Amino acid sequence: MPRSDAATAKQSRFEPLVYSPAARAFHWSIAALVLITIPIGFIMTDRGERNIWDATTNNLYSAHKLIGLVILTLMIGRWIYRLSHGAPASAPTLLSWQKGLSHAVHWSLYLLLILVPVGGYLGISYYPALDIFGVKLPGIVTPNEDTAKLIFKLHAAGATVVAGLIGLHLAGVVFHSFIQKDAILARMWPGAGR
Ligand code: HEM
Ligand code: HEM
Numbered sequence: 093m094p095r096s097d098a099a100t101a102k103q104s105r106f107e108p109l110v111y112s113p114a115a116r117a118f119h120w121s122i123a124a125l126v127l128i129t130i131p132i133g134f135i136m137t138d139r140g141e142r143n144i145w146d147a148t149t150n151n152l153y154s155a156h157k158l159i160g161l162v163i164l165t166l167m168i169g170r171w172i173y174r175l176s177h178g179a180p181a182s183a184p185t186l187l188s189w190q191k192g193l194s195h196a197v198h199w200s201l202y203l204l205l206i207l208v209p210v211g212g213y214l215g216i217s218y219y220p221a222l223d224i225f226g227v228k229l230p231g232i233v234t235p236n237e238d239t240a241k242l243i244f245k246l247h248a249a250g251a252t253v254v255a256g257l258i259g260l261h262l263a264g265v266v267f268h269s270f271i272q273k274d275a276i277l278a279r280m281w282p283g284a285g286r
Contacts, residue, residue, distance in 0.1 A: 109180055110279045118170040119280055122163060122205065129159040130255055137248075154225045157216065161224075164209035171202065185274040194264060197257050204257070208250040215243040 111119065136152035139145075182191045216222050217231040218240035233239075268276035 109183070111180060112177065114173060115177070115179065116280055116282055118166060118173060120282060122166050122170065125159050125163050125166070126205070126254065126258070129156055129163065130251060132156045132159070133248075133251060151225070153221070154223070157212065157224050160209045160212050163205060164213075167202075167205045167209070171206070174202070180279065183274060183276055183279065185272065185276075190264075197261050197264070201254065201257050201261070204250055204254050208247060208254060211243055211247040211250060215240050215247055218243060 132152055133156050136149055136156055139149040139152070182194075186194070213229075214233065216229075217233045218236050220231050220235045220240075222229045222231055265277055268274050
């Protein structure tokens with residue numbers, strides 16, 4: 093193998109430019125679930141505020157809690173994977189402010205996607221509203237409705253920040269794909285290399 097090919101092979105082995113299949117599986121499954129559960133959260137609370145307590149509202153609450161707990165489980169796995177395997181080095185086309193901003197958005201999402209669902213579970217424990225499609229979950233605190241209300245306010249605020257960060261994240265993807273025209277999206281695209 094010519095020297096330059098050997099160097100490239102070595103570099104691509106140790107500094108992959110695309111996210112690994114496992115990192116992409118975590119990214120896309122969590123992205124899809126978060127994009128489903130945020131609108132469900134807003135729709136169900138809106139129905140609750142309008143006093144529509146029918147089977148649909150109850151099913152929306154159950155679905156929201158269930159999806160939220162699946163997100164929490166996947167996020168714990170994702171944290172462990174991210175800390176043990178790292179991520180590909182930033183794309184070489186990124187300016188330093190773009191690197192800083194994207195890392196801030198990514199790590200804020202990592203943090204909030206743990207805090208928001210943990211808050212949800214704490215909220216339903218304090219309320220208490222622990223059933224999901226008729227199955228009762230264990231409570232983790234002594235019930236207190238006032239504390240539950242405060243926690244749900246923080247839960248809603250955290251979820252709104254998550255929605256804003258996703259908007260910023262998607263704006264970044266659009267900017268890189270259509271204005272800067274670099275290959276950022278390919279780094280995370282399902283089925284990308286390796
Ligand atoms: C990443 C995961 C989650 C996201 C993004 C999320 C997002 C939301 C959103 C947007 C709302 C509506 C807020 C409002 O308009 O007041 C909401 C409400 C709610 N969420 Fe979550 N949630 C998540 C996880 C969970 C989990 C794991 C649970 C419980 C197991 C949960 C339980 C609730 C409950 C009970 C409400 C209604 C609160 C109220 O009536 O004020 N959520 N969530
Ligand atoms: C649906 C459209 C989405 C697209 C097209 C997209 C695209 C991407 C791309 C291209 C990257 C790699 C950036 C880089 O080169 O470093 C990335 C990373 C990331 N995305 Fe998304 N994303 C989407 C949705 C989401 C959502 C909904 C979330 C959060 C719930 C999210 C959270 C993240 C995080 C945390 C990273 C950093 C991964 C790491 O470094 O470990 N993305 N995304």
